[in-house]
Amino acid sequence: MSRVKSKKYHGVYLNHLANGDISYSFTYKNDLGKLARVTVGKKSNGINEKFTHLRRAEHINKIKNGVDPLQHKKKKNIIKLDDLAKVYFEDKDSENKANIKQLQRYNLYFGTVKPTDINSKYVNIKVNSNSSGLGKEDINSITKEDITKLQKALLRYGKAPKTVNGIIQLLTAIINHNIKEKDLNITNPCNGIKRLKTDDKRERYLSLEEVKHLVDKVRNHTVLYHFVKLALMTGGRLQSILNIQKKDINLNGNSVTIKDLKSGGTYTGFFDDDYKVELAEHIKHLRANDYVVGGDSKQLPSRSLSRWLKPILDKLFNAGLEADDRKNRVVIHTLRHTFASQLAIAGVPILTIKNLMHHADIAQTMRYAKLAPNQGIDAVKELYYR
Secondary structure: OEEEEOOOOOOEEEEEOOOOOEEEEEEEEOOOOOEEEEEEEEHHHOOOHHHHHHHHHHHHHHHHOOOOOOHHHOOOOOOEHHHHHHHHHHHHHHOOOOOHHHHHHHHHHOOOOOHHHHOHHHOOOOOOOOOOOHHHOEHHHOOHHHHHHHHHHHHHOOOOHHHHHHHHHHHHHHHHHHHHHOOOOOOOOOOOOOOOOOOOOOOOOOOHHHHHHHHHHHOOOHHHHHHHHHHHHHOOOHHHHHOOEHHHEEOOOOEEEEEOOOOOOEEEEEOOHHHHHHHHHHHOOOOOOOEOOOOEOOOOOHHHHHHHHHHHHHHHHOOOOOOOOOOOOOOOOHHHHHHHHHHHHOOOOHHHHHHHHOOOOHHHHHHHHHHOHHHHHHHHHOOOOO
16 A cells, blocks of 8 residues: 555545555644644545545544544443452452352352452362453443343243342442442433342241250251351351351350341340350350351351251251242241241330341341230220329
């Protein structure tokens, strides 16, 4: 290709191509005072010297008026959903609110965020990655329709409505965090997405007789025994109970510091004097950082605990129930539900139950209010007869 100056028009060039065609371009000084070149087009496409000259004049005029004439050609700064997720999980980790389960959920359904990119201490945590999800997409290209399609696909794959809602809520939270905290200038594509109706709140809790039956059943299995006792005494979630270390136990105060790995922060749980004696014996040879459930320096994996305890729960309480009967089946989380339910039955004030459960919202605790004895009828009967 040979380039020659136009004899008629200043700044216009004719570029003679090997195939005999001519490509036209022009030069100009950009806003930095440097010479720049723009290719307009080929003669075979109807471009000529005069047209190129007019384009040059328009181009220079736009620059004088403070307009970037090449803005439409500049590569857009692409922000992927994975980038937003990384920011979200990093910030949550700095607030001690990081939730590995949420990170695992993101990687399973959306994209790839490495745990070590969030915190180097997560080097041993294994998570999936999703190379075909929305994670690699430019956030500006993700639409409400994409979210709706994902919602429907998850249902087709057999995910429960509550699980689907949780997945969409995670995506909503990630994008909203970047909008509010990082000045991301977009409209959240999750806005307006209707959550699926659910009717799967667990109503099942263990009676006192069933509690005794379960405790007796696991008594000779040291790991399960201490897990079940701590869960029934404190109402802690599975991961929170597995996370309890010897240093978290205060035998003098009959208390234990519990990490809330779902909502963040810590709270205090308690245990009775009978279990205090058993617990003191169990932990006396443990080191400060050893985990109470398992009695080792390494935390017991939740899948191991589930593999041992689930068959026992099924045999004791779930015979004849369908696998998807969420309302009536007894699962590990039923122990937490039993703790709150039995407190309500015993007449413990709802605000006290809220604190012991470490609920963020009183609405979460109010589901247990219906179990409280007499619902205040005695107080009303005596109200004006004191």
